Amino acid sequence: MKNDAVISPTSEVTQLLVKMENIHKSFGGVTALSGVDFEVGNNEIVGLIGDNGAGKSTLIKILTGVAKQDTGKIFWKGGELKNNNVEKTRNIGIETVYQDRALAEKQNIWRNLFLGREKVYGRTGFLRVAESKNDADKMLKEMIGFTQKGLAANLGVSGLSGGEKQGIAIARALYFDAELIILDEPTNNLSLSETNKVLNFCKEIKKQGKACIFITHSIYHVYAVADKFVILDRGKVVGTIWKKDITMDKLIENLEYIAKHGRLIKAYANA
Amino acid sequence: MLDKIKLRLTESKLQISIFFVLIFLFLAFAIGNPRTFLSYNIYYAFMSIIPFAAIISIALTPIVILGEMDLSFPSVIGFCAWVFAATFTQYGNIYLALICSLATGLFAGFVNSIFIIRIGIPSLIVTIGMQYLWRGLVMIACGGIGLSLVDTQGTFLYKAFVGRIGNVVPAQALWAVVIAIVFALILNRHRFGVHLLCVGDDAVSSRMMGVNVEKVRTIAFMQMGFFAAFAGILASMEVLYFWPSTGEGYLMKSLASVFIGGTSVFGGTGTIFGTFVGSIIMGSLEAGIVSSGISGFWTKFIYGVVIVLSLTIYALMSKRTGFGKKLISFIKKIGTQKSR
Numbered sequence A: 001m002k003n004d005a006v007i008s009p010t011s012e013v014t015q016l017l018v019k020m021e022n023i024h025k026s027f028g029g030v031t032a033l034s035g036v037d038f039e040v041g042n043n044e045i046v047g048l049i050g051d052n053g054a055g056k057s058t059l060i061k062i063l064t065g066v067a068k069q070d071t072g073k074i075f076w077k078g079g080e081l082k083n084n085n086v087e088k089t090r091n092i093g094i095e096t097v098y099q100d101r102a103l104a105e106k107q108n109i110w111r112n113l114f115l116g117r118e119k120v121y122g123r124t125g126f127l128r129v130a131e132s133k134n135d136a137d138k139m140l141k142e143m144i145g146f147t148q149k150g151l152a153a154n155l156g157v158s159g160l161s162g163g164e165k166q167g168i169a170i171a172r173a174l175y176f177d178a179e180l181i182i183l184d185e186p187t188n189n190l191s192l193s194e195t196n197k198v199l200n201f202c203k204e205i206k207k208q209g210k211a212c213i214f215i216t217h218s219i220y221h222v223y224a225v226a227d228k229f230v231i232l233d234r235g236k237v238v239g240t241i242w243k244k245d246i247t248m249d250k251l252i253e254n255l256e257y258i259a260k261h262g263r264l265i266k267a268y269a270n271a
Numbered sequence B: 001m002l003d004k005i006k007l008r009l010t011e012s013k014l015q016i017s018i019f020f021v022l023i024f025l026f027l028a029f030a031i032g033n034p035r036t037f038l039s040y041n042i043y044y045a046f047m048s049i050i051p052f053a054a055i056i057s058i059a060l061t062p063i064v065i066l067g068e069m070d071l072s073f074p075s076v077i078g079f080c081a082w083v084f085a086a087t088f089t090q091y092g093n094i095y096l097a098l099i100c101s102l103a104t105g106l107f108a109g110f111v112n113s114i115f116i117i118r119i120g121i122p123s124l125i126v127t128i129g130m131q132y133l134w135r136g137l138v139m140i141a142c143g144g145i146g147l148s149l150v151d152t153q154g155t156f157l158y159k160a161f162v163g164r165i166g167n168v169v170p171a172q173a174l175w176a177v178v179i180a181i182v183f184a185l186i187l188n189r190h191r192f193g194v195h196l197l198c199v200g201d202d203a204v205s206s207r208m209m210g211v212n213v214e215k216v217r218t219i220a221f222m223q224m225g226f227f228a229a230f231a232g233i234l235a236s237m238e239v240l241y242f243w244p245s246t247g248e249g250y251l252m253k254s255l256a257s258v259f260i261g262g263t264s265v266f267g268g269t270g271t272i273f274g275t276f277v278g279s280i281i282m283g284s285l286e287a288g289i290v291s292s293g294i295s296g297f298w299t300k301f302i303y304g305v306v307i308v309l310s311l312t313i314y315a316l317m318s319k320r321t322g323f324g325k326k327l328i329s330f331i332k333k334i335g336t337q338k339s340r
């Protein structure tokens, strides 16, 4: 007996893009994840939701290789990912916007945009500075549309607004051609119009045939774009629900029920 | 275009101000004692002595940029200088001595990085211990007795390291300049420089973006050891003698050079140019003070004033301190009130 309830199991026969199996992770005495199974299908937008401290960020950090699971397996397109690290997961096509943005704030924008994969001359490791700046300027204009603010690639990050920082983290993830894009609370700090931009990015990701994991506390945002919802509670998956099987109101009702009882409302729990 | 120039200026305001401090000091020296400071001899002397401290300060800069600290280098200088002198005395092969000494320096840096990264002792603390450890090893090894290096004098390496180019420029000055340029290039134009700055700024974020944080730290400490050895060899060859105390006296001056050069103790910012100018200031102050006719008793005091003053200027200039902003606007207010 698994503790997660799957309503309307995948009717479409899709090959899985990501499969995480029985993931356990604790930090010292704190158990962040206890036996989580998590799947992302091809061209699927998965809304990963749950309370503060449920383990959402930890789960995706394990997927991207930032953190290491204590036990459990990760599969990418059916093949097991062993000794996961950030470089590896990027190379296979996973891009991430981390909740804490992962920006080195005293550095300028272009250094941040290409951090960890600098544009360099061959194997010498010397930077292509002009090219980096140009591309960074293009990214700022085309991908985020921050033109009106006159953001230049040369500026330091620390002076930017929260939304601008978030925009840079998002642009960085979208610039590199990924098959799976992970957005951890991407709409935090964003204004209404910028939030809509991010939601449109998600729809664009779907159109392009890519997949996305969307983590958020805003049910409105996630309901607008996701194909399925995976609900985490205190380190466990308490439910996987397809969007076509539930209305937004019922989803919210379920989340409130989970917060109280630690499980789905009965009607939804029958797989 | 104007915006670009403005941005450049704000980016390099620390470097510009430290440069002006240097110009101001030398003007003051020249006014205080024109005969000395308008002749070449004093600059020749500076170029003979300052490079050792300059090289060490340059190598120390990446470590401070990482937000780390190394207090062990004076003793690493001493131990590596002993390895050099002892190997040369024993085998008469200066290249063997060079390689052994530099390798020892790399090893000392590696040991530091093991304690800091693997065992998790803060660098400030573990390098205090290492400072005693290496100096202790020097004392045990040489029994407190120095070694003559007079026999190195005829060698090619002697000419290349501390010879006098065309009888006017000490070779070590050229080494210091070349090392400074290479370090500046790496810091500003190389992937490793980006990683240094970003890890010093925010190690967690850098790791998330795929930077090998441990590797960056290890390399920083190993190069420090390497250049400590190099400076130790140069300094010993310059005086043709290995003293058991070699390296002592560099600690405070090198740290001060880095900090008055504008590198922040918080990590994530810093320039090689600033450090280079800082080490010239630290290296010339004493001679300047004494030859200006001020009593030698004043030297330490003036060192203190220069260091504290430049650090105050930086603190006020950096946007991070709200106090500085307030102070500047307060000063401006007073200024405008007076002028009315």
Ligand SMILES: Nc1ncnc2c1ncn2[C@@H]1O[C@H](COP(=O)(O)OP(=O)(O)OP(=O)(O)O)[C@@H](O)[C@H]1O
Pocket: A027, A030, A031, A032, A050, A051, A052, A053, A054, A055, A056, A057, A058, A059, A099
């Ligand atoms: N590096 C860490 N060290 C110690 N504990 C950690 C660490 N990272 C996460 N935790 C703990 O693991 C649990 C899950 O954290 P996680 O960040 O994954 O939650 P989350 O679902 O992303 O929450 P939020 O919605 O607030 O972002 C929490 O109890 C947290 O305190």
Ligand SMILES: [Mg+2]
Pocket: A056, A057, A058, A099, A184
């Ligand atoms: Mg989180």
